[in-house]
Amino acid sequence: MQNFSFHNPCQIEFGAGQISKLSTLIAADARILLLYGGGSIKHNGVYDAVAAALSQHHWQAFSGIEPNPEYETLMRAVRFAREQQLDFVLAVGGGSVIDGAKFVAAAIPHEGDCWQIIGNRVALKTALPIGVVLTLPATGSESNFAAVISRRETNDKLSFKNPLVFPQFAILDPKTTMTLPARQIGNGVVDAFVHTTEQYLSYPADARVQDRLAEGILQTLIEVGPQTLAEPNDYPARANLMWAANQALFGMVGLGQPQDWATHAMGHELTMLHGLDHAQTLAIILPALWRYRFAAKQAKLAQYGRRVWQLSGSDKVIAQAAIEKTEDFFQRMGLPTRLSAYQLDAHLVADGVAAQLTRHGRVKLGEHLDLTPDDCRAILLTAD
Known part of the structure; x- marks a missing residue:
């Protein structure tokens, strides 16, 4: 840690x-x-x-x-x-x-x-x-x-x-929050979810308390997100969603942890250029980034898959299945995970985001500070 x-x-x-x-x-x-x-x-x-x-x-x-x-x-x-x-x-x-x-x-x-x-x-x-x-x-x-x-x-x-x-x-x-439309609930759940993974899903740092805080928040969001959509007047579900979203970025999850935040860096540019909701950009980018950085993130993806999704098997198998589970969860919350769902051309998006990142000096991203605008362009091309 x-x-x-x-x-x-x-x-x-x-x-x-x-x-x-x-x-x-x-x-x-x-x-x-x-x-x-x-x-x-x-x-x-x-x-x-x-x-x-x-x-x-x-x-x-x-x-x-x-x-x-x-x-x-x-x-x-x-x-x-x-x-x-x-x-x-x-x-x-x-x-x-x-x-x-x-x-x-x-x-x-x-x-x-x-x-x-x-x-x-x-x-x-x-x-x-x-x-x-x-x-x-x-x-x-x-x-x-x-x-x-x-x-x-x-x-x-x-x-x-x-x-x-x-x-x-x-x-x-x-x-x-009980009168919020389903779109805002879905966005809120995904936003909180990705806030948590940005701080948690990098590489192991033996921050055991923080890991389990993150995993508890993620499990709670997976439980109460669909529940809130199905039962808008369910006060306990609303209360747990509100507290989970608060704790995701309260400051404790990321203590002593290597943090990523590349998904957010790309997402901000995608929102500015094409007008997508913030959470919509995160749902597209996160699974694509995880696949692109699979080798570097495999250990933490496997831990996430075992503890949050209760998956079993080899680390590689669990890590791959965990990405698929995450994509499915985002889609169940009403957020597509492909640029084509918003009629956006992947090449146009990738070029624009890479140019914006370069203009803003965001040229060393991720937990290892080795993710370049060209890497970000490649990630977005896989999210077509």
């Missing part, structure tokens, strides 16, 4: 009815910027519950944060907050709203070009405090310090990380 440091200051309030705690979680004199997305929270009761909890607070809302939050939209929120002298950011939504809130919280007090925050190209001195009401379990962004922001005018989808943007608290009420 490799050396590591770990700290997570986010207070989590989990369970039905916890939105009411907003009144005590945010200081009475705070001036709140409430960020949300397309308006679904006004139809499922979440907006009203938040408004009731904040009835004694000063707050103003800014809506329209997109999936894959756009820099231009977020900068409008920054200007609005500055004009209104708001000093606390409350994200109500899924990972995109939360990622946007992290950028907004960092950008409001920032002097200079706010785009430099993305990619950690400038040191942050401060950020506004952040709180979260989660409505879509998927990214784990509600309790970590990472965010991914898009800028369509320059074809960029890039991340930044800074401990200053750790949310102070996150409210996770599984009931807020």
Whole structure:
């Protein structure tokens, strides 16, 4: 196991009815910027519950944060907050709203070009405090310090990380997820699944606790993903899905582990170039990457196959079957695993993603830092 440091200051309030705690979680004199997305929270009761909890607070809302939050939209929120002298950011939504809130919280007090925050190209001195009401379990962004922001005018989808943007608290009420469409549930399950495998499925590092945390999360997602699709009002399934998605990227799974993240690097470029949902790109790329890197990953694939899928046989046989099981699971969650399912030409996609990775300097990817843009091009060609 490799050396590591770990700290997570986010207070989590989990369970039905916890939105009411907003009144005590945010200081009475705070001036709140409430960020949300397309308006679904006004139809499922979440907006009203938040408004009731904040009835004694000063707050103003800014809506329209997109999936894959756009820099231009977020900068409008920054200007609005500055004009209104708001000093606390409350994200109500899924990972995109939360990622946007992290950028907004960092950008409001920032002097200079706010785009430099993305990619950690400038040191942050401060950020506004952040709180979260989660409505879509998927990214784990509600309790970590990472965010991914898009800028369509320059074809960029890039991340930044800074401990200053750790949310102070996150409210996770599984009931807020019960009206989500099947597509969003499928996306959330696959997103959480791949977050876990990016940290777990590289090569053995004798990180036994972390391995079993990862395997438990994966087994839970395999159980509750289809269950949630079949029984949308099953509260225990929703609760376990919400917690599994949180724990996938809470920070503990990857401690002391060699981590991959090449699937995400390629997926971000695929989303920016062709508009696929983030999880849709992951479902396409992950099995193809595993096959391309089969020899390097065989030991961990075999462990995954034995412990998560209860497969038996030789390491090679189990590893191959584990990839097939994973593909089948993604498809059962409603996500195809081939580019052709989206009428995308593999050569066009592969060339575009390789060029974008090169432009962004992502030329040494994977757990061994030996995966080049040409390798990524080859991987995508096999995902036709």
